[in-house]
Amino acid sequence: xxxxxxxxxxxxxxxxxxxxxxxxxxxxxxxxxxxxxxxxxxxxxxxxxxxxxxxxxxxxxxxxxxxxxxxxxxxxxxxxxxxxxxxxxxxxxxxxxxxxxxxxxxxxxxxxxxxxxxxxxxxxxxxxxxxxxxxxxxxxxxxxxxxxxxxxxxxxxxxxxxxxxxxxxxxxxxxxxxxxxxxxxxxxxxxxxxxxxxxxxxxxx
Amino acid sequence: xxxxxxxxxxxxxxxxxxxxxxxxxxxxxxxxxxxxxxxxxxxxxxxxxxxxxxxxxxxxxxxxxxxxxxxxxxxxxxxxxxxxxxxxxxxxxxxxxxxxxxxxxxxxxxxxxxxxxxxxxxxxxxxxxxxxxxxxxxxxxxxxxxxxxxxxxxxxxxxxxxxxxxxxxxxxxxxxxxxxxxxxxxxxxxxxxxxxxxxxxxxxx
DNA sequence: GAAGCTAATTCAAGTGACTTGACAAGAAAT
DNA sequence: ATTTCTTGTCAAGTCACTTGAATTAGCTTC
Numbered sequence: 037x038x039x040x041x042x043x044x045x046x047x048x049x050x051x052x053x054x055x056x057x058x059x060x061x062x063x064x065x066x067x068x069x070x071x072x073x074x075x076x077x078x079x080x081x082x083x084x085x086x087x088x089x090x091x092x093x094x095x096x097x098x099x100x101x102x103x104x105x106x107x108x109x110x111x112x113x114x115x116x117x118x119x120x121x122x123x124x125x126x127x128x129x130x131x132x133x134x135x136x137x138x139x140x141x142x143x144x145x146x147x148x149x150x151x152x153x154x155x156x157x158x159x160x161x162x163x164x165x166x167x168x169x170x171x172x173x174x175x176x177x178x179x180x181x182x183x184x185x186x187x188x189x190x191x192x193x194x195x196x197x198x199x200x201x202x203x204x205x206x207x208x209x210x211x212x213x214x215x216x217x218x219x220x221x222x223x224x225x226x227x228x229x230x231x232x233x234x235x236x237x238x239x240x241x
Numbered sequence: 242x243x244x245x246x247x248x249x250x251x252x253x254x255x256x257x258x259x260x261x262x263x264x265x266x267x268x269x270x271x272x273x274x275x276x277x278x279x280x281x282x283x284x285x286x287x288x289x290x291x292x293x294x295x296x297x298x299x300x301x302x303x304x305x306x307x308x309x310x311x312x313x314x315x316x317x318x319x320x321x322x323x324x325x326x327x328x329x330x331x332x333x334x335x336x337x338x339x340x341x342x343x344x345x346x347x348x349x350x351x352x353x354x355x356x357x358x359x360x361x362x363x364x365x366x367x368x369x370x371x372x373x374x375x376x377x378x379x380x381x382x383x384x385x386x387x388x389x390x391x392x393x394x395x396x397x398x399x400x401x402x403x404x405x406x407x408x409x410x411x412x413x414x415x416x417x418x419x420x421x422x423x424x425x426x427x428x429x430x431x432x433x434x435x436x437x438x439x440x441x442x443x444x445x446x
Numbered sequence: 447g448a449a450g451c452t453a454a455t456t457c458a459a460g461t462g463a464c465t466t467g468a469c470a471a472g473a474a475a476t
Numbered sequence: 477a478t479t480t481c482t483t484g485t486c487a488a489g490t491c492a493c494t495t496g497a498a499t500t501a502g503c504t505t506c
Contacts, residue, residue, distance in 0.1 A: 075493060085456050090494055097454060100501090128404050132414025154416045155392060163368075163442065165392045165418070187360060187370045189438050191396075199333055209337025211359045213370070217271060233394050235440045237368060280464060290485055295465055305483060 056119075058095035063118050065093040067111040070138055070153075072145035082106045112139050130154060135167075148174025148224070154233075168222075168232040170195065175223035186220070186236045187213045193230025197222045261324075263300035268323050270298040272316040287311045335359060340372075353379025353429070359438075373427075373437040375400065380428035391425070391441040392418045398435025402427045 068078050068089075075086040082089075084103060091097045092107075099107065108115050113136060138151045148171035155165040170176075170193070189211045197204045200218040205225070214220065216236060224230045273283050273294075280291040287294075289308060296302045297312075304312065313320050341361075345354045353376035360370040375381075375398070394416045402409045405423040410430065419425065421441060429435045 074491085076491090086493075087457080087495085088455055090492095091455090094494080096495095100454060103454080128407070128419045129402070129409045129411065129415060129417045132412075132416075135416070154394070155418050163390050163392050163418070163440065165416075165440075167394075185368050187368050187440060189359070189372075189394075197334070202333070204334045206334065207337075210334060211337075211340070211370075212334045213360045213368070214333045217267065233438060235368065235370075235392060237442075279462080281462085291464075292466085292486080293484060295463095296484090299465080301466095302483065308483080 057098050060098070060118050061093040061095040064089075064107060064111070067113055067138070068093075070140075070151065071111065072141040077141070078107075078110060081110045112137065130156075142177075146170075146174065146176035146221075148172075149176060163235055163237065165233075165235045167191070168234050170222070170224040170230045170232070172224055172227055172229065176221040185213070186216050186234070187211070188232050188234040191231040191233055193224060193228055194226035195222050195230045195232070196225050262303050265303070265323050266298040266300040269294075269312060269316070272313075272318055273298075276316065283312070283315060286315045347382075351375075351379065351381035351426075353377075354381060368440055368442065370438075370440045372396070373439050375427070375429040375435045375437070377429055377432055377434065381426040390418070391421050391439070392416070393437050393439040396436040396438055398429060398433055399431035400427050400435045400437070401430050 068075075073081075075089050079086045079089055082103075083106065088097075088099070088103075089107075092099050092103075104115060104118070108118065117136060136153045136156075138153060140146050140149045140151060142148070150169045152167040152169060153165075154167060155163060190206045190208050192208050194205070194207045197206055197212060197220070199212070199214050199220045204212070206212070222232075273280075278286075280294050284291045284294055287308075288311065293302075293304075293308075294312075297304045297308075309320060309323070313323065341358045343356045343358060345351055345356060347353070355374045357372040357374060358370075359372060360368060395411045395413050397413050399410070399412045402411055402417060402425070404417070404419050404425045409417070411417070427437075
């Protein structure tokens with residue numbers, strides 16, 4: 037029996053099976069998108085077809101365990117996280133070092149960058165918040181533009197932050213605010229890892 | 242002369258023309274996306290081709306004034322907004338130690354607390370952001386409730402954060418997120434100053 | 447162990463949103 | 477008037493993702 041959820045269940049169970057499938061799919065999709073991967077890319081990396089992924093993400097089928105395992109491996113999460121119950125009331129506090137870490141796809145989102153998720157995914161959040169860890173020499177890929185506002189605080193290291201036409205050299209403790217419409221990107225200019233606490237409005241992904 | 246920007250200019254101007262075109266395009270695109278319209282839909286509403294819109298949004302061509310007028314009309318903005326210089330440019334970066342510091346009224350807001358303003362007060366900000374410095378033994382006054390969402394990160398020290406019915410002990414590096422409607426307050430439980438990087442959506446959401 | 451089922455997986459074709467390039471129609475400059 | 481712009485259209489192309497039919501793998505059950 038390879039699948040996650042048996043279908044021997046009948047009647048009332050069917051529905052909850054369906055929604056849990058969908059939740060799994062949603063999380064997988066989110067993980068993928070956060071990393072800037074396309075279905076094709078992920079399929080290649082996890083050695084399966086795009087089609088399969090599409091169906092899994094949309095809750096049409098449930099992946100086999102080996103399959104799911106390969107997926108979370110590529111995505112850098114763990115299976116547990118995919119099934120964690122949504123954090124109503126709990127999940128207010130997240131401990132240092134216990135937050136999910138996501139490596140970005142170097143080609144699409146930037147070189148040597150990983151995101152530490154501060155706000156877990158669940159629909160209805162007004163804010164998006166990650167700690168960007170940038171290895172020495174790392175930099176974000178091409179400028180990004182979207183609606184909203186960005187605010188951040190440099191926890192450690194030194195970066196050049198480019199916003200609009202200007203470049204700013206930031207060191208630990210410096211902060212910034214700007215309109216997301218302005219194209220922006222950054223580069224680690226120190227010898228060590230730089231970390232930025234970064235918050236922005238709507239998660240218009 | 243139908244276009245926005247003349248091309249008689251030569252040399253150095255060309256570049257700025259190009260970027261201003263791109264900015265216009267970006268804003269148009271943003272307006273469209275915010276409204277959830279596709280190129281096709283907008284094209285139909287503004288009576289032009291998708292292709293044209295695509296080019297305008299990508300700064301490949303500049304729309305004629307009548308065209309632009311129809312666009313902003315459908316999008317419900319005005320032409321002026323499309324060209325407004327974004328206020329930003331200045332006031333993007335705030336240096337550690339150079340941010341305005343505000344001592345809270347002990348009676349009304351809390352004991353031994355000062356706020357370091359990260360986002361300057363000015364209308365039109367979507368976010369509110371302060372670093373809360375809490376002296377040893379200090380605590381916020383009675384619980385606060387408002388609409389929106391809060392996210393924070395403990396920069397240094399140790400605090401007890403009370404949200405709803407629960408209390409959490411936080412140390413440096415821990416983070417939290419919660420709905421602003423939940424009553425919340427905090428207390429410094431360490432021997433030294435505690436600092437929290439705190440972001441919230443303004444009540445006007 | 448073969449027969450039969452069910453559900454995961456694939457391949458190939460389809461769709462929707464956007465882009466690009468070749469060309470037509472107007473204005474502007476000569 | 478003719479040449480040279482540039483906006484605008486049409487049709488073809490691309491990219492990311494979906495859908496559907498066909499195949500395959502993994503159990504059950506005889």
